Amino acid sequence: MKDIKHFLRQNSLRPTKQRVIIANYLFDGVNKHVTAESLSNKLLKMKAEISLATIYNTLHDFYEKGLLKKLMINSERIYFDTNTEHHHHFYSKKDQKLIDINVDMKVSGLPKPPKNKKINKIEVLVHLDN
Amino acid sequence: MKDIKHFLRQNSLRPTKQRVIIANYLFDGVNKHVTAESLSNKLLKMKAEISLATIYNTLHDFYEKGLLKKLMINSERIYFDTNTEHHHHFYSKKDQKLIDINVDMKVSGLPKPPKNKKINKIEVLVHLDN
DNA sequence: TATCAGTTTAGAACGATTCTAATGTGTTGA
DNA sequence: TCAACACATTAGAATCGTTCTAAACTGATA
DSSP states (O other): OOOHHHHHHHTTOOOOHHHHHHHHHHTSSSOOEEOHHHHHHHHHHTTOOOOHHHHHHHHHHHHHTTSSEEEOOOSSSOEEESOOSSOEEEEETTTTEEEEEOSOOEEESOOOOOTTOOEEEEEEEEEEOO | OOOHHHHHHHTTOOOOHHHHHHHHHHTSSSOOEEOHHHHHHHHHHTTOOOOHHHHHHHHHHHHHTTSSEEEOOOSSSOEEESOOSSOEEEEETTTTEEEEEOSOOEEESOOOOOTTOOEEEEEEEEEEOO
16 A cells, blocks of 8 residues: 555545545555544554544545445444455454454355345354353 | 243243233244334334333343343344344345344354364354345 | 332433534645 | 635534433332
């Protein structure tokens, strides 16, 4: 992710100071799972004070452009994933932590979807014990 | 589910008027997915006015006793499932509707869990298109 | 049937998220 | 280059699902 400004423009996003900082962090080549809160904390540590409203706006803007995936893991907060490829997750409830599963998995024995419905995607969540 | 009072007592739950009404509805033999709100609406239609706080309390009490399962489907609300067996779901975002998958499915190609972690259970969520 | 622990309730509080409306800033084109 | 404007950012208010509080109520028990 070399030229972040160019990258944002390519995605019809005006490269504002805040978006550049956030994009630089999110798309540094290491996949991440963030919440608005965790991102805000990380940015504060990086001495970048960006309002929560902007963080929410930016995460949603990036999501709208397909740069982030939304994860529905628990009902307490929204997780965003910088890995937008189809993949699965380990989830440790105790640690409140998600780990990508990047290998191909197959689900067999799937029943037919209900009438007039098509399968969009299959999500596997592997719950960890400890 | 014949004698609800007895059933509640068996689960160390005092059979109050409200719990009896809610249990009668939830455990009528037809598996259901409810949220606090949907349950409240349903009860109002049945002319049973039970406060939201009690509905939340009761769902959690039933959950604590293992009579309900919590589902992590989306981050907007908590779904409770009267089917406490291990099973999977179809989910239609458009209809905000869940459908049980009661057949056995196999997931192959699963990687090893991270160090010191054990797999607890595998949950498959099949997203529907329309 | 009096007692009391457990339950219900209205309404306040909470926490994550969204909205509002005032201020600020990239971009454009003259 | 810079004026003008559409788009962004912001603090703080509002919202929404859920939980808490504390007062009133009610099953169970002795």
